[in-house]
Amino acid sequence: xxxxxxxxxxxxxxxxxxxxxxxxxxxxxxxxxxxxxxxxxxxxxxxxxxxxxxxxxxxxxxxxxxxxxxxxxxxxxxxxxxxxxxxxxxxxxxxxxxxxxxxxxxxxxxxxxxxxxxxxxxxxxxxxxxxxxxxxxxxxxxxxxxxxxxxxxxxxxxxxxxxxxxxxxxxxxxxxxxxxxxxxxxxxxxxxxxxxxxxxxxxxxxxxxxxxxxxxxxxxxxxxxxxxxxxxxxxxxxxxxxxxxxxxxxxxxxxxxxxxxxxxxxxxxxxxxxxxxxxxxxxxxxxxxxxxxxxxxxxxxxxxxxxxxxxxxxxxxxxxxxxxxxxxxxxxxxxxxxxxxxxxxxxxxxxxxxxx
Amino acid sequence: xxxxxxxxxxxxxxxxxxxxxxxxxxxxxxxxxxxxxxxxxxxxxxxxxxxxxxxxxxxxxxxxxxxxxxxxxxxxxxxxxxxxxxxxxxxxxxxxxxxxxxxxxxxxxxxxxxxxxxxxxxxxxxxxxxxxxxxxxxxxxxxxxxxxxxxxxxxxxxxxxxxxxxxxxxxxxxxxxxxxxxxxxxxxxxxxxxxxxxxxxxxxxxxxxxxxxxxxxxxxxxxxxxxxxxxxxxxxxxxxxxxxxxxxxxxxxxxxxxxxxxxxxxxxxxxxxxxxxxxxxxxxxxxxxxxxxxxxxxxxxxxxxx
Numbered sequence: 001x002x003x004x005x006x007x008x009x010x011x012x013x014x015x016x017x018x019x020x021x022x023x024x025x026x027x028x029x030x031x032x033x034x035x036x037x038x039x040x041x042x043x044x045x046x047x048x049x050x051x052x053x054x055x056x057x058x059x060x061x062x063x064x065x066x067x068x069x070x071x072x073x074x075x076x077x078x079x080x081x082x083x084x085x086x087x088x089x090x091x092x093x094x095x096x097x098x099x100x101x102x103x104x105x106x107x108x109x110x111x112x113x114x115x116x117x118x119x120x121x122x123x124x125x126x127x128x129x130x131x132x133x134x135x136x137x138x139x140x141x142x143x144x145x146x147x148x149x150x151x152x153x154x155x156x157x158x159x160x161x162x163x164x165x166x167x168x169x170x171x172x173x174x175x176x177x178x179x180x181x182x183x184x185x186x187x188x189x190x191x192x193x194x195x196x197x198x199x200x201x202x203x204x205x206x207x208x209x210x211x212x213x214x215x216x217x218x219x220x221x222x223x224x225x226x227x228x229x230x231x232x233x234x235x236x237x238x239x240x241x242x243x244x245x246x247x248x249x250x251x252x253x254x255x256x257x258x259x260x261x262x263x264x265x266x267x268x269x270x271x272x273x274x275x276x277x278x279x280x281x282x283x284x285x286x287x288x289x290x291x292x293x294x295x296x297x298x299x300x301x302x303x304x305x306x307x308x309x310x311x312x313x314x315x316x317x318x319x320x321x322x323x324x325x326x327x328x329x330x331x332x333x334x335x336x337x338x339x340x341x342x343x344x345x346x347x348x349x350x351x352x353x354x355x356x
Numbered sequence: 357x358x359x360x361x362x363x364x365x366x367x368x369x370x371x372x373x374x375x376x377x378x379x380x381x382x383x384x385x386x387x388x389x390x391x392x393x394x395x396x397x398x399x400x401x402x403x404x405x406x407x408x409x410x411x412x413x414x415x416x417x418x419x420x421x422x423x424x425x426x427x428x429x430x431x432x433x434x435x436x437x438x439x440x441x442x443x444x445x446x447x448x449x450x451x452x453x454x455x456x457x458x459x460x461x462x463x464x465x466x467x468x469x470x471x472x473x474x475x476x477x478x479x480x481x482x483x484x485x486x487x488x489x490x491x492x493x494x495x496x497x498x499x500x501x502x503x504x505x506x507x508x509x510x511x512x513x514x515x516x517x518x519x520x521x522x523x524x525x526x527x528x529x530x531x532x533x534x535x536x537x538x539x540x541x542x543x544x545x546x547x548x549x550x551x552x553x554x555x556x557x558x559x560x561x562x563x564x565x566x567x568x569x570x571x572x573x574x575x576x577x578x579x580x581x582x583x584x585x586x587x588x589x590x591x592x593x594x595x596x597x598x599x600x601x602x603x604x605x606x607x608x609x610x611x612x613x614x615x616x617x618x619x620x621x622x623x624x625x626x627x628x629x630x631x632x633x634x635x636x637x638x639x640x641x642x643x644x645x646x647x648x649x650x651x652x653x654x655x656x657x658x659x660x661x662x
Binding site for chain 2: 033037038039086088134138141142144145147148149151152153155156159160162163166167282285289322324325326327328330331332334335338339341342343345
């Protein structure tokens with residue numbers, strides 16, 4: 001009854017090779033979707049490339065800025081999936097984190113002598129974890145599928161923000177449905193001068209590196225992998241408290257997604273409003289699966305999908321291709337991954353567990 | 357006051373109709389052991405199909421195209437889940453994501469980027485003589501769009517199919533114990549594929565009814581979580597057609613509350629009423645999942661020996 005090594009612990013080099021193959025396949029799929037929808041494939045691709053990597057502005061101020069929340073939420077989803085928790089609620093947890101950060105920064109103002117920013121980021125993580133606590137509790141206490149409860153929590157968070165930015169958190173003139181702008185002292189410092197890239201990106205990469213180390217080298221990481229791969233063996237053979245570990249994974253996942261929201265407010269938007277996230281929490285699922293749930297590779301897949309989103313924004317501006325194209329491509333990515341995994345499983349039965 | 361109650365009950369049944377149709381389909385698929393989290397995607401496909409069909413000039417074309425689009429979306433899901441045996445929940449999530457995006461993309465490609473409201477024929481309420489004259493509940497149940505009467509027929513047929521036919525018994529056997537079903541000469545994969553397609557047809561019909569009998573046009577993401585709410589309704593209704601239909605009415609009432617409260621001029625924020633169905637779903641799932649019993653093989657990837 002020794003737990004078998006999780007299948008996703010392949011060498012990163014081979015995973016990168018697969019990632020490149022996938023990237024090529026995705027480009028093909030993208031061209032197909034564009035052609036079917038009646039857009040000029042050449043023009044659209046030119047705009048996509050310009051928007052994603054055509055200039056230093058495109059790389060630092062568009063692609064990497066978008067990659068930052070995707071890496072953090074992708075990490076949240078990857079760790080949760082690895083622990084057998086299907087957290088689809090990163091979007092709501094991100095919004096809660098953004099709300100907490102905004103509220104804390106506006107309450108503390110400039111009086112706290114530089115502490116407002118770190119406190120706000122901690123508050124964002126706590127907010128995200130608190131938002132994840134509800135589905136975690138429903139799962140552990142009542143057996144409610146977290147897929148559904150987390151999505152319900154996403155809607156509740158969206159309406160909650162909608163209420164706050166028209167009520168208690170609305171800006172002083174009471175005209176626009178958004179919060180007051182946060183003071184300049186509480187903005188995240190820039191990482192690359194002259195660009196929009198803030199140190200949140202470095203924070204996200206550091207978080208991914210830390211998660212990689214923890215999952216790979218520590219007892220806690222081992223427990224997470226065992227519980228995700230085979231909860232029954234984890235409980236009987238390894239004598240682990242599966243519920244407690246799952247709760248912790250769920251809360252950690254929520255905290256990372258909440259942090260993404262805090263980083264977005266203090267690094268990019270400088271205010272809270274409803275459309276703060278263009279679905280980062282849902283894209284995060286594609287980020288995590290594309291990385292094979294590997295915390296280190298989440299950085300690579302996060303940058304890749306960040307580039308895709310930045311390029312898609314340029315495609316919309318320059319070639320009139322609707323931005324929703326991105327979610328079609330993401331869905332195709334996920335289907336391609338689960339389909340390929342299923343075909344491999346069929347050839348080598350019992351190689352992998354559900355959840356990846 | 358009785359006018360308000362009548363209006364509230366009418367709104368309850370009207371908003372419950374797409375939820376009930378989608379949940380009935382989902383319950384059939386779940387009784388066969390397949391949870392379709394992509395129901396949200398099936399519904400939005402049905403919405404889009406209904407608009408395209410209704411533009412041809414008739415409500416009937418809209419209904420048919422909505423059903424066809426729902427079946428097409430379910431077919432994609434069935435190929436992955438039933439044939440390749442991929443994880444049902446991740447596949448369903450991808451289906452939802454893809455269908456929400458693709459319908460938005462196609463809508464703008466076909467009808468332009470202006471986003472102007474399309475004028476399509478819609479279903480008006482049809483009063484059934486005598487029955488609609490019953491005080492209070494008469495108008496609610498019998499002065500509705502024709503698709504609501506279709507719902508009554510679907511609910512009754514689903515009950516008859518699941519509990520009174522051999523095919524229904526085979527379907528339930530696959531959902532509980534696929535190995536035993538197979539030993540009895542049933543082909544589990546074929547049954548599951550059929551069940552998923554039925555749920556696709558009903559999910560598409562739900563989307564069509566949303567467009568043709570409620571909203572009257574298409575908007576990106578207009579399914580607004582109804583697919584997920586329908587899955588919760590299945591658990592609350594304990595996987596039986598009658599229970600599912602009654603549970604859908606409860607959710608219809610929760611949505612209809614906002615009209616009632618708005619008319620009473622309450623000071624409560626309207627976002628609270630918008631969020632109410634989702635909060636109710638969480639509460640109901642906690643109560644329903646704890647007491648009800650899901651089909652034993654629900655969500656299983658393996659189907660025993662092939």
